[in-house]
């Protein structure tokens with residue numbers, strides 16, 4: 415029997431600190447009017463020094479598990495989509511796995527910039543549909559403020575920090591994520607990039623002084639590309655899922671720029687009320703923007719169980735994609751289990767310390783230089 419991947423839990427986390435356009439206009443030559451009229455952004459959340467991509471991802475993940483009534487050890491797979499990972503390696507997903515105590519989960523990062531959440535959602539869905547796993551945690555998390563050139567008015571006005579997570583669960587009931595479209599065009603890679611810090615241009619005094627470790631963007635070209643692909647990807651994913659556009663309750667686009675969203679909506683010939691927009695309060699949180707917008711739509715009563723929804727995004731790479739789904743909501747457990755994120759954090763921390771300790775003891779028993787075993 416075909417398995418379906420249902421979205422049964424969700425959670426988001428954004429830093430408390432809000433940076434308004436007025437505050438930005440003290441740092442660079444810009445105005446609130448310019449930013450609002452060209453992008454729709456009014457404010458964005460910026461991570462505190464003790465916050466990072468992993469801490470935001472963990473907060474979002476635990477909320478999603480609580481809503482789905484699942485324990486971390488019931489998760490089979492964790493995918494963290496991010497362009498601002500904690501390190502080159504290990505994967506941010508492994509840090510999340512350890513911090514929540516998901517003892518049976520495989521974990522990896524996915525890098526497809528702002529389209530990453532759609533790509534990750536599709537990967538987890540296919541793993542469920544092929545019955546290789548039953549439960550997945552898909553997280554989009556970013557602290558792009560750490561990769562922003564705060565002197566570049568073309569880019570620093572756009573981005574914000576945050577994380578959003580979905581729990582996916584297998585079921586025989588039709589529904590959940592029904593289709594996805596994933597596309598890439600590497601010939602446009604130079605239009606939006608962080609050039610240094612990888613194997614091509616390793617970090618050096620020179621790369622830092624030339625500001626090659628922060629976001630570089632050709633805004634106009636990215637704008638044109640985004641407008642071109644948003645409508646076609648939305649239509650294609652709906653066609654694959656055999657969902658007529660008229661039946662879609664809500665289109666949830668990547669929140670990069672209000673004008674890009676408006677242009678996609680015009681192309682689709684739907685009213686703006688059928689499209690979720692919250693770029694004004696978060697800016698572009700990259701791969702986290704679609705789950706954050708979804709969760710706000712649920713909170714506002716704009717998305718309910720049984721509704722048909724389409725997610726659509728674009729980003730660096732270039733990448734773009736869309737996914738169509740029937741919204742589900744938490745599976746009703748026979749006896750609703752109490753899931754306590756606080757105790758999971760404590761358990762996970764203890765587990766992590768004990769595992770480190772055990773590795774240390776193993777080293778003593780076997781001898782640090784003895785590899786004959």
Ligand code: ACO
Nearest residue numbers: 444448452527528567568571633634636637670671729730
């Ligand atoms: N404040 C005031 N003036 C500004 C600012 C600013 N913050 N930024 C640019 N300007 C000026 C420019 O210098 C230019 O002046 P000039 O005509 O004297 O040269 C003028 O405003 C127009 O500049 P444009 O670049 O043409 O402005 P545009 O209308 O294209 O808006 C923007 C720029 C907002 C960046 C737009 O191009 C855009 O949103 N592009 C898409 C970016 C995007 O979505 N990126 C994220 C992709 S997702 C991911 O993967 C991370």
